[in-house]
Amino acid sequence: MQLLLESGDFLARLLQQCANGVAKGSVYALVAVGYTMVYGVLQLINFAHSDVYMLGAYFSYYPARWLGYMPDGAEKPKVPLYVLGLAFAFAVTACACTGMLIERLAYRPLRNASRLAALITAIGVSIFLQNAGQMVFTSEVKSFPRYVDQTSVPLGPIAVANTSLIIVVVAALMVGGLHLFVQRTRTGAAMRACSHDMRTARLMGVNVNATISLTFAIGSAMAAVGGMLIAMDQPRLTPTMGLLMGLKAFVAAVLGGIGSIPGAALGGLLLGVAESVVGTWNTTYADAVAFVALIVVLLVKPSGILGKAGREKV
Amino acid sequence: MRKALGVLALMAVALAAGCGTKIGPGFDDKEVNLGLFVSTSGEIATFGEDTKKGVELAIEEINAAGGIKGKKIKLTHYDTASKPEEGKAAATKLATQDGVFVAMGAVASGISLAAAPEFQKYGIPMISPSSTNPTVTEQGNYIFRICYLDDFQGAACAVFAMNDLKAKKAAILQNQDDAYSTGLADFFEARFKKAGGTVVAKESYKKGTTDFNTQVTNIKAKSPDVVFLPCYYNDAALIAQQCRAQGLNVPLLGGDGWESDKLVPNAKGALEGCYFGNHYAEADENARVKAFVEAYRKKYGNAPSSLAALGYDVVYVVKKAIEDAGEFDRAKVRDALAKLKGFEGVTGKFDIDERRDARKSISMLKIEGEKFKFVRQINPSEVE
Structure with missing residues (x-):
């Protein structure tokens, strides 16, 4: 109430925070989709997912660098559209392949082992990728090529960066598209079948290994897009940039109901908006909100907002 | 007995030598x-x-x-x-x-x-x-x-904001995990208040933050005349871009942490016309x-x-x-x-000075294109 009195346009401020939160939450959603898909099929929390997101940012950085659009020290030239397309394609393909490779080398050999073994392997892969990133990319902070020049877009009483708008639009298209893919196509049906009961799906003639590979490829591609979008909006690349993002996206996935794609999207948006709105009063506690929200949801509805109860297989 | 005395004497000599390790004079004829x-x-x-x-x-x-x-x-x-x-x-x-x-x-x-x-x-x-x-x-x-020292640097930036930028209301955005940042922020705040100004917002972020939008919204709501950013160049470039995207177009001000040939390229124009204090100015005449x-x-x-x-x-x-x-x-x-x-x-x-520290001036620089233009020096007497 006190804030209401001291600042006349409190509503505009709240609206601005919601806009900030939607942009932030859209990236959470993109990354959360990867967690949720893998969990849906394998009941595995793929901790390496956040590092695939980091790789996505770096993989979309290098094409422009190789083509000379990141000269050292000098003013960076504008990157033409075809290089942007190239970088996008490279990042998505490379991350999808990385995702499949991780599954093939680290998780498939443990498919029938205890779930704890797979979980610890996932943590190991994550640590490996972070350290490999430090070696290959160095720990020096990297900026990002000028794919899109950041400008301010006024929206009524508020203003947002054009890159934030791009994030929201691209994330909505990707997650919406993925939802349709899973619900409407034969391959999507195979994924849902694997998620429901892998053994029966195999009996029905579903190629389980191929379906799992595809799940990892799609999830990793989504993370790659998330990494690229964030780097455009907040150009600062480090090998550990996935750490906090992975944590938030995982919370978003659980919040929305792990295993559900619309749930991941909803969880991401809710978390982003909640963080920003709480930040109106105190930014120091904004991160804590994510985890308090998680605890509350787990207490009230353990399966998450859109999660279905009783799907847990033991 | 004599033998024991001899050993004692030897020990004493060894002890003395150990205490006062002889070091070279550090120079010769040439x-x-x-x-x-x-x-x-x-x-x-x-x-x-x-x-x-x-x-x-x-x-x-x-x-x-x-x-x-x-x-x-x-x-x-x-x-x-x-x-x-x-x-x-x-x-x-x-x-x-x-x-x-x-x-x-x-x-x-x-x-x-x-x-x-x-x-x-x-x-x-x-x-x-x-x-x-x-x-x-x-x-x-x-x-x-x-x-x-950082106390002088923070205070000098406050004096510059007040006297040169004619700011009455300042906002601060500090990195709460970095003593350099919080130190400068506190010294700036104290001096700015002492000069009769108001610090309308003091926002913090965690180390490694890349999304400053929440803090920028809070700062913008208080319509400051200047925003003080006591941070290193990587953060300054990101914060500047997010300020401009939200339509917060007041001058931004920083300390020696901003100095880098990557500052301007990373900020992509968002720091044009902003100021920072440095140890020397390349453009000094x-x-x-x-x-x-x-x-x-x-x-x-x-x-x-x-x-x-x-x-x-x-x-x-x-x-x-x-x-x-x-x-x-x-x-x-x-x-x-x-x-x-x-x-x-x-x-x-x-x-x-008596604390064996240098009592010296700070050079205030303005970012113009790729160049850091020398504005003026601020002397210790002006800040105290």
């Missing part, structure tokens, strides 16, 4: 040996490299002009690898093994703090070119520095500065950073102190350093 310990590897390697380049340029000039009181300078350098423990090791080596006459270093306050007790123990004057933490020179009466910039460009092919300028000045400070002392005697050189007044270097004119 040369004076100066020590340097900066990090030329590790995460802050560029700072050390620049400092070393400045030091080497000054030594080259001095030796070409006949050296210090007829003796050429010999430089002994150890890499401190961005680690405090390496700083202590380097200090021990410089003192006991090389017996340097005077030691110069380090850049990072943490490394200077680790090395200072060693030099103090052996009575070797140590001069840090660029450690800004106040406690460095509190380590002993042989420890000096030639850069300004002063003849001494111009000659230094020209000589540095000729030798290394790029413009000197403020660390290079401080490295260059530290050698000339040593030269001046030895000349003032009149002879090659460490205690007398220490006294001369403590009494140094009106030294004119490329980083400005300064005195050494």
Whole structure:
């Protein structure tokens, strides 16, 4: 109430925070989709997912660098559209392949082992990728090529960066598209079948290994897009940039109901908006909100907002 | 009995020798040996490299002009690898093994703090070119520095915001995990309030944050005249872009952490017309500065950073102190350093005060295109 009195346009401020939160939450959603898909099929929390997101940012950085659009020290030239397309394609393909490779080398050999073994392997892969990133990319902070020049877009009483708008639009298209893919196509049906009961799906003639590979490829591609979008909006690349993002996206996935794609999207948006709105009063506690929200949801509805109860297989 | 006495005597001699390890005089007929310990590897390697380049340029000039009181300078350098423990090791080596006459270093306050007790123990004057933490020179009466401290820097920025930018309302966005950032923020806030201004918002972020939108919205709601960003160049570039995207177009102001050739390219134009305080200004019209910039460009092919300028000045400070002392005697050189007044270097004119810190001016720079344009100097008398 006190804030209401001291600042006349409190509503505009709240609206601005919601806009900030939607942009932030859209990236959470993109990354959360990867967690949720893998969990849906394998009941595995793929901790390496956040590092695939980091790789996505770096993989979309290098094409422009190789083509000379990141000269050292000098003013960076504008990157033409075809290089942007190239970088996008490279990042998505490379991350999808990385995702499949991780599954093939680290998780498939443990498919029938205890779930704890797979979980610890996932943590190991994550640590490996972070350290490999430090070696290959160095720990020096990297900026990002000028794919899109950041400008301010006024929206009524508020203003947002054009890159934030791009994030929201691209994330909505990707997650919406993925939802349709899973619900409407034969391959999507195979994924849902694997998620429901892998053994029966195999009996029905579903190629389980191929379906799992595809799940990892799609999830990793989504993370790659998330990494690229964030780097455009907040150009600062480090090998550990996935750490906090992975944590938030995982919370978003659980919040929305792990295993559900619309749930991941909803969880991401809710978390982003909640963080920003709480930040109106105190930014120091904004991160804590994510985890308090998680605890509350787990207490009230353990399966998450859109999660279905009783799907847990033991 | 006599045997026992003999053993005792031997032990006493050994003890005495152990206590007062003999260190070399640090000079001979032809040369004076100066020590340097900066990090030329590790995460802050560029700072050390620049400092070393400045030091080497000054030594080259001095030796070409006949050296210090007829003796050429010999430089002994150890890499401190961005680690405090390496700083202590380097200090021990410089003192006991090389017996340097005077030691110069380090850049990072943490490394200077680790090395200072060693030099103090052996009575070797140590001069840090660029450690800004106040406690460095509190380590002993042989420890000096030639850069300004963070308290002065923060206060000077407040004076600049008030007098030059005519700001009445200031906002601060600080990195809550970095003592440099919170320190500068507090010193700025105190001085700005003392001058009659209001700090309308003081927002914080965690180390590694890349999304500052929430904080920027809060700051914008208070419509400040200026935003003070006590951070390093990476954060400054990101924050500036997010301010501009939300339509917060007031000038942004920062300290020496902003200095980098990556600042402007990373900010992509968002910092145009903003200001920061630095140790020296490449664009300074002063003849001494111009000659230094020209000589540095000729030798290394790029413009000197403020660390290079401080490295260059530290050698000339040593030269001046030895000349003032009149002879090659460490205690007398220490006294001369403590009494140094009106030294004119490329980083400005300064005195050494009673705390063995430099009392000097700060150069305020304006970002115009790719260039940092010199605005004016702020003197300590104006801030106090």
